[in-house]
């Protein structure tokens with residue numbers, strides 16, 4: 330009779346949790362998984378996947394406009410929100426079902442309930458009250474939107490709600506300047522909503538390369554998003570027909586929807602971590618070592634709940650490394666350096682490695698910077714004002730490439746391949762030796778000239 334009900338119990342069936350559970354089950358481990366919502370986690374259910382469909386939806390509006398210059402006449406084009414919303418939800422449900430069946434097919438047991446720690450080897454399922462023991466427990470509960478302490482905050486929606494709106498508002502106010510705020514401002518504006526984006530800083534996408542931040546600001550303006558900088562909301566008041574939002578500079582905005590894109594935090598509240606003696610940091614993130622192990626020998630954590638790099642593919646890789654470490658006897662630490670990522674604004678951002686400021690801080694005068702800015706061919710006939718911006722940052726005599734940043738159509742697709750180059754430590758000379766693919770937007774990356782200041 331085994332000492333525990335399961336070899337591994339995973340709390341959270343998102344990207345990191347499901348990958349870990351599947352791989353462990355495939356090795357013959359007895360695996361249990363608890364999920365309080367739909368399997369698939371934030372990425373599949375209320376994040377990356379439905380968001381990208383919304384971005385596609387928003388882009389169609391602009392494409393219909395641009396198509397005129399290509400000879401197409403699309404008369405009386407209208408957008409119908411329920412069609413897009415419901416098609417996305419059908420796909421989300423299909424994908425969520427696939428996540429559940431991956432677990433089932435591999436012999437893992439899925440409990441559709443919230444689980445909370447009783448002690449370091451025991452969890453209790455919230456609805457049924459059932460207690461389950463496991464030799465190893467993996468915390469993969471992800472994160473949740475952070476709603477700041479603003480008077481009337483109950484009137485605001487968060488990204489979770491945005492996918493299920495009954496009707497699309499005429500006017501939307503997006504608070505925040507990060508990934509989610511910039512992406513959703515682009516989505517709403519593209520769907521025909523009169524959109525204002527208000528951010529407490531002076532340039533969008535804090536932490537990104539400064540030029541990228543400026544370019545994204547310009548793109549938002551081209552997309553008819555009204556930008557307001559250096560303001561934070563202090564009150565949201567419901568009125569007869571909508572909301573009045575007051576900012577800390579005394580200004581007010583009337584809107585039909587207030588969307589808080591003000592960050593996410595680890596979803597550890599009420600998880601009973603104190604019962605298991607698991608340590609968290611000031612932001613509520615589970616503290617782990619490079620092998621994703623907590624301060625308790627048998628408890629691990631992967632994904633956004635650890636607040637390392639909060640991206641789906643990272644959670645997956647951390648999960649794979651966890652299984653290598655714990656079940657294959659090969660201690661594996663996922664390398665968090667040079668992870669390429671994208672922001673799905675319109676056009677999107679593709680970014681890998683250091684920003685220019687970070688590069689100069691790390692390598693001083695040995696840094697060289699190459700940039701270009703041009704109107705993509707696709708926008709020439711249509712007269713679309715959006716430009717494409719590229720920056721390549723190199724260091725040292727060999728000019729090792731340590732950062733690439735693109736704002737332009739298809740940049741997420743391009744940066745995936747360029748991420749390999751940066752990870753492999755290629756040099757500017759390697760880029761120069763590579764022949765261009767013509768005519769493409771991506772070819773500019775192999776013909777870049779040094780920036781003249």
Ligand code: NDP
Nearest residue numbers: 477505506507508509510535590591592593639671672673
């Ligand atoms: P971000 O951290 O990117 O942005 C949060 C924004 O909210 C910042 O502009 C921040 O300002 C602002 N903010 C924070 N607190 C307040 C406050 N009290 N009042 C007013 N403004 C505030 O978080 P997101 O929620 O956009 O995204 C969370 C994470 O999810 C991202 O960091 C990313 O890792 C991941 N993600 C990735 C995506 C992708 O890969 N495409 C898409 C969406 C999310 P300030 O900058 O001044 O701190």
